Amino acid sequence: MRVARGTLLRNLAGSFGVLCTVAGLAFGLPALDRALPAQRPVGDGPYPVGGGVTVTPPPDARLDVTLTRPRDTRGTAVFLVGTVRYVIVVTPFDGSLAEATERLRQKITGVRGHEITGKEFPTRTASGLEGVQGTYAAPGRGGRYLVFRVGDVAIEVTVAGSAPALRAALGAIDASTRTIAYRGGKA
Template sequence: MGGVTRSQRTNLLGAVALVAALSGLAFGLPALNHALPADRAVPTDRPYAIGGGVTVVPPPGARIDVTETRPANDSGTVLFRLGPVRYLVSVQPYHGTLPTAVARLRQRITGTSGYQVTGTELTVATASGLTGLQGGYSGPGRGGRYAVFVTAGRAIEVTVSGDDLDLGRTLPVIDASTGTLTFVPERSR
């Protein structure tokens, strides 16, 4: 029996280096990902592009949750956090009516155990002329508000949730932010 050849030693070193690199990727990247904060500061003095031609000016003090934010060409989602309050705006392609879009969102809300829609729905409008419907909901230890707008093949859904005390403090700035929702058709961009 002979010793280890130079070629075998080179192959072994290469294999060990490959295993080390793959281990670094498998364990190092997730550790780095968990070390980074999920929320980041976002400028609140200019419109934020959600996707699908829809923008919104974030409320003062808002931070963006990058784990729940997904911009795209024809759709998108952004999650702003104001302390413990969640302010989510979602845009999807949609070719139905406003009442049907509102019913879909209400069904998703009430499909969560313990959540129910409360009160009556009211008409709501943005400064850019989008009109929609707005309502409220409640769940275990949380309350919330939702709004839905339908325009030019898009459904824009807004959901806000938090405990009653925090919601009471932040709803005025969130309402003002929702009022800045704007849709710019693709040919105008």
């Protein structure tokens, strides 16, 4: 059986087109992804963290879109205030505030070189959420943690940065943590 030369050329052109499309996807999309910034301005107003929780980010905060994951029953928001990381994690939880606090302390001290420092204090948001606040340290960094337990979720807040950067950002971050609110149900 003999195949016409025109059919072979059409097949070759089609194969070449498919190869170019695959190469464009394999090399072009990762290059485009690298060209887009991982941090974006957040803007004003409440930001939906997930799990029914919102927060008003500090002024001029940037959102790390590579680590932020808002979902219906849980969520993570990672903000950068200068060089300070401000992270809010919402997870389904049916234990007590004391159990949620212990869970976060274990997460913090489970990282090599991290230790809880100082005493814990009660804290409260403007919307009335009752929680616990404490401090921790890591090599070259200081940190603060807050835990709230409301509805069917635990809200864990960690803030970390070098001592000078943390001092400079803490006022704006404290004001932001006071805006954490639980709307219940889906975010």
